[in-house]
Amino acid sequence: MARTSSFEPYLVDHLLRRAGFGCSLEEQRYFRKQGFDASLDELLNPEEVKNDKLEELLETTSFDFTDLGDLKRWWLYRMMFTRRPLEEKLCLFWHGHFATSNAGKVNNPYLMYQQNQRLRELGMGRFENLLLAVSKDPAMIIWLDNKDNRKGKPNENYAREIMELFTLGIGNYSENDIKEAARAFTGWTAPNGFYFNKKQHDFGEKSFLSEKGKFDGTDIVRILAARKETASFLARKLIKFFCMDKPEDAFVERVQNAYLKNSEQNIKAMLKEIFSSNEFKSEKSYHAKVKSPAEFVVGTMKALQVTKLDADLPSVMARMGQNLFEPPSVKGWDGGMSWIATDTLMERFNFAHRISMQKFDTKEGYINPEVLASQFSAASMSDMVDYFLSRLVDKDLPHGARRKLVEYALMGKDGAKLSGVPDPKTLDMKIRGLIHLIMTLPSYQLA
């Protein structure tokens, strides 16, 4: 049995942070009641969970998918309100894996939308199907120049990246394999949807990774998806995204074997292996990753029951370093400490300020300290501090830091110590200030 030690009460919260984007109070209650195993089971089988509330909301909000800003907001709505968090989180993983940017060449948000839907639909199934769909995806064909890949005049960009970044990883193929794969993908173009241009296709024989044949793109995809190196490459990347940054080889091997089992290439089986592993339930992975901007922003709003998504949230995330539909390069986002620099951390601090301070005529949808405070019975300010620490950082912080937060909470306007629960106005100010401070803690930057 895994050593679940200190964070055992928060095991389900840990799961929801990684397999989703954190949880609202309602989701926390629901999943905690089910327990870890049943929760994981539900997360892994999104097709069995009704998502009609989200679909209804998306329909009434009416997004224009030819508008990049709308597209970004649409995805944020999905992350926020889906009942299938792992489906959405995995979609974000694939977006970073098959990193395509609207900026520069594609410049067509609707194509980005279609690609995003493909990643969502096929993300948890057989990898070969996903890889084939991506290879035929118009945004990808434009992004990695396969539209310019013609018989006799090959463009090798896609052939290189499909091996280096999508399947085998660098060092597991030769320059000749790239040339031959490029020949196989000739004529795969996308003038208006995917189109196989026979005139531009090289029907000749290719020799690719020690196999020979009159291969086309479908064959290359089939061969690549079946390779052990692909299983290993994907296993490591999935573990790094969902579990821990520096996995041991034995762990990678187990996840890789889940992929290779019966040649099923089953992504869901890999995810199950990861989330049900002892490693996932251990201190080695608990609070051991830096939150991505998506996790930081969406998770905060869920936790604080903020349901209004301001139109500029995608820009806030972009300033934190994660611009949806515009990853920085074909390599996607590096994660880890690359999320943290002076400017991006300041952006996090100021998002904490903004979300905790938002005050409007209508309280509907924004943070409401009164409501938050009424959800538990606090006899004192230190109870209040503990409640928010539990809700926001699983109480995983140094004792000294907790003490300082209590001191802060007890400090009245004039520096006099507050006793008991203060008047509503002071309480409102203190709760907001407290939430702001907790969100700036190093602990809160961890997923």
Added chain:
Amino acid sequence: MKLKRRNFLLSSGALLSASLSAEFLLSLSGSKKAALASGAPEQKILVLVQLSGGNDGLNSVVPYSNPAYLKLRPSIGIKPEQVLKINDKVGLNPHLAAFETLFKENKLSIIQGVGYPNPNRSHFRSIEIWQTAEPKKIKETGWLGRYIDLCRGGRKQDANVFPAINVDPILPKTLSAEHVVVPSISELDRFTFKTASEADRKFQLEAFQSIYEKYPLERPYVEELRRIGLDTTKASDRFAKLAAQSKSVHKYPNSKFGKQLQFIATLINGGVDCPVYNLSLSGFDTHTNEQNPHGKLLQTLSEGIGAFMQDLAQSNMDQNVLIMTFSEFGRRVAENGGRGTDHGTAAPVFLIGSGLKGGLVGEHPSLTDLDDGDLKHQIDFRCVYASILDRWFGADSQEVLGDKFDKLDLFKKT
């Protein structure tokens, strides 16, 4: 510059200084004095200005006496009487009056006909080539990113020492590095730690500061997060103070570009230890009715840089600062049917600084010996980079650029 005086820790000086190292306090008095005190050479600074969209070189530095010029550009060509003449062959666009002044003071070097072999005419790809200094294949790091990586090897980032500062909203590939993350600080207000009500502010800041002073939690990344968190708030505080003290009276153009330059001048004059700044001016993709908008852009460029140089000269920092402009490509020699120009190739690079020899560098490309209607480049852009890396920064350009390039004779002997 618009500034909120309620800035982080401004009201809690005692608390702040308790956390500062002696080194930090020393350097607060300006890197110049700090450098003198420690005997180290003064920091050389590069300010990189990206002219986005493809600047029309022929209408910037005009070959006015060449009959082919007006023949190929009958409607958008600049008439000889309007040109600010440099010699009997070329002159500056009339909107570059501030550059003319700098040229006369030997503070402007114009490198003519800069480009690279087999030029690419896509904005996206060609700017990437200039940014990465790699025309043959896609490279993930930028030339200055690699330089920063080199000079920082293993050195920890702290608030006082910035590897580079990008003043644009988006980090260009130029500054993309392997080991160092370059901050983008486009607005001072955004780089300010905001807090709630005035009444509570002091207590909130004290809590933040004391929590970040010591955060003994044994989890990965916690120590780095704590350190960068402290650095961030210190830097923010320092920038705010510099901006508050700044008494810039120089006339910067009232535009984003002018404000960006003013912000950079404030940091440089305030002694912030940072060798590279990046900013951009966009709108140069002038396919139609080019003359008027292009002239305005050049005016913004030259007046902004003119004011910047005066600002720096006042604090004697101009000797240590070099400005370089570049664009992804020039335009085609002949104008198109819409009184504009299409994507071309070689164009001039402007270098500005008091450490320069000044003057024209290289020959203007021929207007008749063309490559499919485009200018043939005279000087490879990597020669310019190599000259700056070797002779301005004292670095090893071969290590940064991956190859050896001829150096240009640009700088005064010191």
